Amino acid sequence: MLKFAQPQLDEDTIQAVAAVLRSNWIATGPNVTELERALSESFSGRPSRVLTSATGAMEIALQVCGIGPGDEVITSAQSFFSAMNMIVKVGATPVFVDCELHTRAIDLAQVEAAITPRTKAIMPTHFPGALGDIDALYALAKRHQLRVIEDAALVQGSYWKDQPVGGFGDIATFSFHPNKNMTTIEGGAIVVASEDEAKLVDLLRFHGIKRLPDDTRDVAVAAGKFNMSDVSAVIGVHQLKQLPRFLVQRAALVERYFEKFPPVPGVVLPPQGVPRQSWNMFNVLIPYEQFGHTRKSFRAALQEQGVGTGMSYEACHLTTVGRGYGYTDGQFPIAERIARETVTLPLHASMTAEDVDHVCAVVAQILKA
Ligand SMILES: Cc1ncc(COP(=O)(O)O)c(C=O)c1O
Structure with a gap:
C-alpha cells in the first residue's frame, strides 16, 4: 500500500529518541532549545518558538496580536480548519473570502473589499508549488495597518x-x-515579529506563568499549555537537518508527476515551474462526473489498487461552524470547486519515481474505464 503521506525516520533519530528517554529529561528541555535555535537560523534569525501543534501556534499568534471579541480576521474559505477554528476560539469573527484556482492563494482583491473598521488581521494559507503575491499581501496589510498571520503549515x-x-x-x-x-x-512552530512577542509566546504556551524575584510564581495571563516535549524536539532536530534532502526528493517526485500525469481533459494540476518551492502535497482537481465517477468512487478505485489518497480541503465557510456565521453555498465558487474536485496523490520522501509512475498509470486506467 502506497500511503499518500508518511514520515521518514532514520535509525539515528530513533537512537536519539532512545537517548532522550534514557536521560530522564523528557519534558521541555535542551532539545527544545536546540530545535528553536536551529529553526530560527532557518528563518533568517527571526524569533522562533516550538509548540505542540500548528493549530496551537495559530491560537497563540492571534493572542499575541491581541485579537479577541469584536475583532474580525479575514481568511480563505479554502484551507484546513485551523484558522477558522482558532479565530472563533479567541472570540473573534472569521470573515471568509475566495482564493485563486491554481495557487489556492487568498484573493487579495476580495480581502481588500472585506476590510471593515473591525478588521485586525489577515490569515492566509500558503500552498505547495507557488505562493500568492506576498509583496502585494504585505503592501495591503500595511495600507490598512493589519497584522498578517501566515499559515505556512504546508x-x-x-x-x-x-x-x-x-x-x-x-x-x-x-x-x-x-x-x-x-x-x-x-x-x-511560530515565528514572531519581535523578541518581546517571543516572550509573550513563552508566557502563553505555559500557563501564563511568570517567575517572581522571591522564587514564587505569578500568573500574568490566563493561558493554556502548548510546550513541546524533548522527545518530540529531538526528532525535530534530526528532521530539520534532513529537511533539504527531503525537499529535493519531493521536488523530484513532483517533476515526475508533471511528466507522467495522464493528459485528462478538465484536470487542473498544481502550479509548475516556480523556483524554490517546497512540495508537501500534490493536489489535483478532477471533474469526476465526466468519467462516470464520484470522488468517493475514484478514491476507492485507487485504494483497491494500493494507492492511498487524501483530500485537502473542504470549504471552511460551508462547515457547520462557517454556516453559523451566515455563509451559504455558491458564495466562493473557486474554494467550492476545489473542495468538490480536489484529491491529494501520494507524495513523501520515501517514494520512488516508479511509485509515481504506478500512481499515474492507475489514475489513467481508472479515468479511461
Ligand atoms: C494548512 C494547514 N494549516 C494548519 C494545520 C494544522 O496543523 P497541526 O496538525 O500541526 O495543528 C494543517 C494540518 O493539516 C494544515 O494542513
Whole structure:
C-alpha cells in the first residue's frame, strides 16, 4: 500500500529518541532549545518558538496580536480548519473570502473589499508549488495597518524571492505533523515579529506563568499549555537537518508527476515551474462526473489498487461552524470547486519515481474505464 503521506525516520533519530528517554529529561528541555535555535537560523534569525501543534501556534499568534471579541480576521474559505477554528476560539469573527484556482492563494482583491473598521488581521494559507503575491499581501496589510498571520503549515522550505517563508514578514506558523515536510510527531512552530512577542509566546504556551524575584510564581495571563516535549524536539532536530534532502526528493517526485500525469481533459494540476518551492502535497482537481465517477468512487478505485489518497480541503465557510456565521453555498465558487474536485496523490520522501509512475498509470486506467 502506497500511503499518500508518511514520515521518514532514520535509525539515528530513533537512537536519539532512545537517548532522550534514557536521560530522564523528557519534558521541555535542551532539545527544545536546540530545535528553536536551529529553526530560527532557518528563518533568517527571526524569533522562533516550538509548540505542540500548528493549530496551537495559530491560537497563540492571534493572542499575541491581541485579537479577541469584536475583532474580525479575514481568511480563505479554502484551507484546513485551523484558522477558522482558532479565530472563533479567541472570540473573534472569521470573515471568509475566495482564493485563486491554481495557487489556492487568498484573493487579495476580495480581502481588500472585506476590510471593515473591525478588521485586525489577515490569515492566509500558503500552498505547495507557488505562493500568492506576498509583496502585494504585505503592501495591503500595511495600507490598512493589519497584522498578517501566515499559515505556512504546508510550505516549510518554500521561498518568496530570496527569502524563506518565515524569514520575513509578520507572523508565520508551521506544522510538524507526520504528514508535513518534517515532523516532531505532533508539533508546530511560530515565528514572531519581535523578541518581546517571543516572550509573550513563552508566557502563553505555559500557563501564563511568570517567575517572581522571591522564587514564587505569578500568573500574568490566563493561558493554556502548548510546550513541546524533548522527545518530540529531538526528532525535530534530526528532521530539520534532513529537511533539504527531503525537499529535493519531493521536488523530484513532483517533476515526475508533471511528466507522467495522464493528459485528462478538465484536470487542473498544481502550479509548475516556480523556483524554490517546497512540495508537501500534490493536489489535483478532477471533474469526476465526466468519467462516470464520484470522488468517493475514484478514491476507492485507487485504494483497491494500493494507492492511498487524501483530500485537502473542504470549504471552511460551508462547515457547520462557517454556516453559523451566515455563509451559504455558491458564495466562493473557486474554494467550492476545489473542495468538490480536489484529491491529494501520494507524495513523501520515501517514494520512488516508479511509485509515481504506478500512481499515474492507475489514475489513467481508472479515468479511461
Ligand atoms: C494548512 C494547514 N494549516 C494548519 C494545520 C494544522 O496543523 P497541526 O496538525 O500541526 O495543528 C494543517 C494540518 O493539516 C494544515 O494542513
